[in-house]
Amino acid sequence: xxxxxxxxxxxxxxxxxxxxxxxxxxxxxxxxxxxxxxxxxxxxxxxxxxxxxxxxxxxxxxxxxxxxxxxxxxxxxxxxxxxxxxxxxxxxxxxxxxxxxxxxxxxxxxxxxxxxxxxxxxxxxxxxxxxxxxxxxxxxxxxxxxxxxxxxxxxxxxxxxxxxxxxxxxxxxxxxxxxxxxxxxxxxxxxxxxxxxxxxxxxxxxxxxxxxxxxxx
Numbered sequence: 001x002x003x004x005x006x007x008x009x010x011x012x013x014x015x016x017x018x019x020x021x022x023x024x025x026x027x028x029x030x031x032x033x034x035x036x037x038x039x040x041x042x043x044x045x046x047x048x049x050x051x052x053x054x055x056x057x058x059x060x061x062x063x064x065x066x067x068x069x070x071x072x073x074x075x076x077x078x079x080x081x082x083x084x085x086x087x088x089x090x091x092x093x094x095x096x097x098x099x100x101x102x103x104x105x106x107x108x109x110x111x112x113x114x115x116x117x118x119x120x121x122x123x124x125x126x127x128x129x130x131x132x133x134x135x136x137x138x139x140x141x142x143x144x145x146x147x148x149x150x151x152x153x154x155x156x157x158x159x160x161x162x163x164x165x166x167x168x169x170x171x172x173x174x175x176x177x178x179x180x181x182x183x184x185x186x187x188x189x190x191x192x193x194x195x196x197x198x199x200x201x202x203x204x205x206x207x208x209x210x211x212x213x214x215x216x217x
Contacts, residue, residue: 002139004102008050010134011109012176051098054105054176055088057213058168061205062088087165104160105173110147111157112174115188154188158195167196168206175210 059082082089090097131144161167174192178185193203 002143004099004106005049005051007136007140007143008054008102008106008109010050010136010140011106012050012053012173050105051089051102052082054169054173055086056082057176057209058165058172058206059086059088060213061172061202061209062165062168064209065199065202065205087163088169101166101169104157104166105169107147107157107160108170108173109177110144111152111154112177112185112188112192114148114152115178115185116182117152117184154191154195158192161196164197167198168202171196171198171203172206172210175206179207179210179214 085091090101092098127148128145131141131148134141134144136144157170161170171189171193174189175181178189181189193200
């Protein structure tokens with residue numbers, strides 16, 4: 001049975017999404033697996049889960065933006081944490097809401113990973129091999145294969161966003177996938193922020209918070 005939360009956990013924690021971005025040579029998540037701090041960050045991601053990690057980053061950026069302050073150095077391995085009840089995270093008993101948000105963020109990650117648009121046939125085959133290597137059942141891998149093969153659809157992604165908080169999470173997941181972005185990825189992020197209706201101050205805070213959390217891992 002397809003489980004969007006399980007899929008998101010693997011995408012965020014394994015680093016494979018970064019392997020999509022700009023081919024195997026690019027992508028922040030791919031690079032996170034090369035150093036001690038980076039492995040610690042990925043380990044924290046797997047322990048917390050993708051929803052909690054992305055939601056925590058968006059929530060921290062949101063707080064900083066509302067206060068007009070720079071992001072403080074985070075604790076707990078560099079991963080920001082959410083309060084027990086928050087618009088950034090469905091209630092633990094809300095399985096439908098959890099699945100829907102997980103699916104949205106998984107699609108945001110895949111969409112950002114494809115934004116560079118410079119993946120040749122050899123790189124594409126290597127990426128498909130990476131998907132096959134994930135610790136996921138066939139249904140989840142099938143979803144990844146299908147999504148990876150779709151044309152980039154920014155409007156389709158944004159149309160599924162139902163709140164300002166989820167908009168911030170979609171952007172945070174996208175930044176996490178491609179930071180630091182290549183020029184085409186920066187154009188994509190700019191378009192995404194505009195289409196989501198995010199204010200420039202919040203956009204900047206999301207970038208700063210992702211960078212601060214990764215550096216503190």
